[in-house]
Amino acid sequence: MGGRAVGRYGGTVGSEVGEVSTTDIPPYRPTALPPFSIIGKPLPKIDAAAKCLGRTKFADDIVLPRMLAAKMLRSPHPHARIVSIDTSRAQALEGVKAVITGSDMPNAFGILPVSQDEHALEGDHVRFIGDPVAAVAAIDEDTATQALELIEVSYELLEVIGSIEDAVANPEPQLHDYADDGNLHKLVHLEFGPVDEALERAHLVQEDLFFYEGSTHLPMEQHAAVAEYGGNRRLTVWSSTQTPHYVHRALEKVLELPRSRIRVVAMPNGGGFGGKSDPFGHELVVAKLAMLTGRPVKICLTREEVFYCHRGRHPVIMKVRTGVTADGTITGMDFESYLDGGAYGSYGVASVYYTGALQTVTYQVPTYRFRGVRAFTNKAPCGPKRGHGTPQPRFAVEVTLDKIAERLDLDPAELRLKQLQPADSLTANWLKIGSMGLRACIDKVVEGSNWKTCFRNLPYGRGLGLACSSYITGAGLPIYWNSMPHSGVQLKCDRGGGVTVFCGSTDIGQGSDSILAYIVAEVLGVEPMEIAVVTGDTDLTPVDLGSYSSRVTLMTGQAAIQAAGRVRAVMVGPVAGKLEVPAERLVFAGGVVFDAQDPERGMSFAEAVALTETATGTVGSVGSYRPPKSPGRYRGAGVGPSPAYSYSACIAEVEVDPETGIVQVPRVWIGHDIGRSINSSLVMGQVEGGVYMGLGEALMEEMAYRTNRNVTHKWPSMLEYKSPTTHEMCDVTTYLIEDPDANGPFGAKEAGQGPLLPVMPAVANAIYDAVGVRIDEVPMSPPKVHRAIKDKARGKEPRFGPSGTPTVRWPEVTYVPRPVDGGDGKAHPRPEPAGTGG
Amino acid sequence: MTSEPIQITKRPRKIRGTFLVNGEEHDVTYPSHKTLLEVLREELALTGTKHGCELGECGTCTVLIDGEPILSCLALAQAYENTPIETVEGMADGSDLHPLQEAFVEMGAAQCGYCTPGVLLAAKALLEDRPAADRQDIKDALAGNLCRCTGYIKIYEAIELAAARMRGEQAEPAREAFYGR
């Protein structure tokens, strides 16, 4: 399927239609700047009580009459051809209602238009242990499980690709024939300004190698989905998904059923973190089984299967060469990343670009080169996990800067402060920065941690480390090419004073339903609890692209402001007429619409709605949001642009036991530039949760494989996949910095992903401060730390980390003149003298 | 094609038993191998009790037996017939939330809310045992309940707030918990 939505009459839907845009109507600008009545307040979430009462229905809590249970058979081999599948014995088992295989659902799907490489059930080629090959619907789970054992699959084993090095060395057997080169899925080579010349002239070139191990989301809720095919020939799928819109599209493609006859309902997610952002085979399978059996069908994956769904953090080998002047000012950076993508494309093309995109947005990097490759390997597919593709390079950049500060005898905080990327600027790779509050973040954590006194001065075994980061607040471009809004909101005002907000967004625990209520309540001057919120239902709600890339608060927020502003605009006429005051003097606050100059003159919001309904008919509106166009025009410029960038600075304190290599993190100080808090308590929760997840990656989380050419999952269980419990979690001191961004709703930027990013490098830098060894690898688990300490004692290099990179033939460079070169954002031939390239 | 239908090899034997859940008696006919988690969720439709692994690894399925937390996914239902069982559905008093639930709502201690029922019950057992539990006691009591969203911090703060109120103190959340420093 191409990138464009093809209309019924052959034209492309929502493609370039000139500048006919819903944004022609100017957005509502809050007249009352702070103080706000609701924005910023630590109000409870609108769904908090239901969650605490156990009443929130998650996907697996759905029970429908005559519902069947589904189970999927998965490949026990990492790489094989399917020679034959015999399902006859399973079909004959009492209680089995349907058995399907790949031939029942031959159409490919995938999250990105450029990598439509998955099948609901693989028909002839399995690519990792856990790849689904058949599915059963039966009267109960026990029967379905038993039926799986009766399915006979014969496989012809293929050579296994177990690592990036393997993929480089073995173009055959190919996992996917659409790869850029053999088993190298995607190769990228970008350069902005003359990097080699900058490095040649540098006072110092710091060269480092890093490895960042893969990790998984581990949402507490196992993925589940229920499907029902009604008598009216409409299909409904309820699922624990972060992206109902993309599931909708995948169902249409695989089932060959028009989207107008499919309803996808995103249930509240019991945690997502990016792990429920792809359309999954099991969602398609239950739909197909429901259509075949005429009965509702449910599947709930086991925890082991959740590990196989994965789409988690890519393992990445990185090489970074950074040129600096004598005072530590960066003059150029040459960055290489090598991603182990696992068996399918998923978001992988975006992931490669993300490992190279955001290096430039924190500190000024005047010349920059990025080379990246993503390999296909016979392991569970990697994809987007909280921070998508950016924690790995951020780890590399922040540790390398720490080493530079050490070599030049500079304070790492000072080194960073003197070269911050300015607000309202363009980076070398054409990213448009708006508000930039990193300075205040650094100042806060430096002060709070007593950095000036303690750094490099704590007793052996204790240390402090600093690192910073930045993250996008939503991606500038949609996943499939179109010019439609990224987010839509519809409002309905009831003559009783209630307001219903409809939006396609999905609450994965971050509180996006509540954010809609707060924003509409602020604009219309009512209480959030008087607002009903209907979300994530393709029958009822306008499209929102989904809960990923930290886009929801900004994009749905702007759409909600526009919708509420339009309702207000309709209401002011009749109300002003009735009250006999000028429309512009009307204030909506406290459930009342009144005259700013004579607050006694007013009417309740409910009366105002009734009056408007009498005058103009049913009261409602729509709003939508599309990000601003980005100035980058080169191939690859689609990844990195965002309406706004959040910033974080973090200092970690560690205690390292040199005898065992065990690292403990008693406390973390973190400053986060949120732009503006829509609800400060929810922001605090996101920051603390981000620190927690970063700490897990720093110290212990590993999606590790073993034996059989390193492709059998080592630990597909929560017991063995170590994640922080209450005993490992650190204390967190949080500073919220509000540097409002013109593109954010009320100035808000993201909080869901950014605060995770600086934690891992801060811990690494603190370990160095504590015991003088560099752990250039994540996680920094005890054996690695112990080994480095031992090496140091033996006079060897006091470091644990990779020693080389795979040898890749890079493609021709895409050379992009920078804004300072007078570039136009497009690629051009590199001016003479040419650099050495790769 | 196999012509004869294949019989289920071991058809699960159904048994009858009485479960005392949240002070109510339920007579249930259920397959004898079912766990307490399955009986609660599937036979009694008490879906407030969650599961994250069904292997005893995450604490999400915590319920109270005689006031003590257990993992219902590892508990054979038969062993808990005629025993007082408390689930999250039994915590509130009519429409009034339990002080722990109240504090969780107030502090934002439930993000996705999936670990919340198990955490609430583990906390309830702790506070019944030790009304003056300190932060370390809370960490110890919750060490078997994984939460992937909150970093546990809002959970600690909510339990401390509820504990103080349950002791009759006038407690309010700390400003830093909501706004940072």
Ligand code: FES
């Ligand atoms: S479901 Fe995880 S411990 Fe019971």
Ligand code: FES
């Ligand atoms: S609130 Fe989501 S797992 Fe605890």
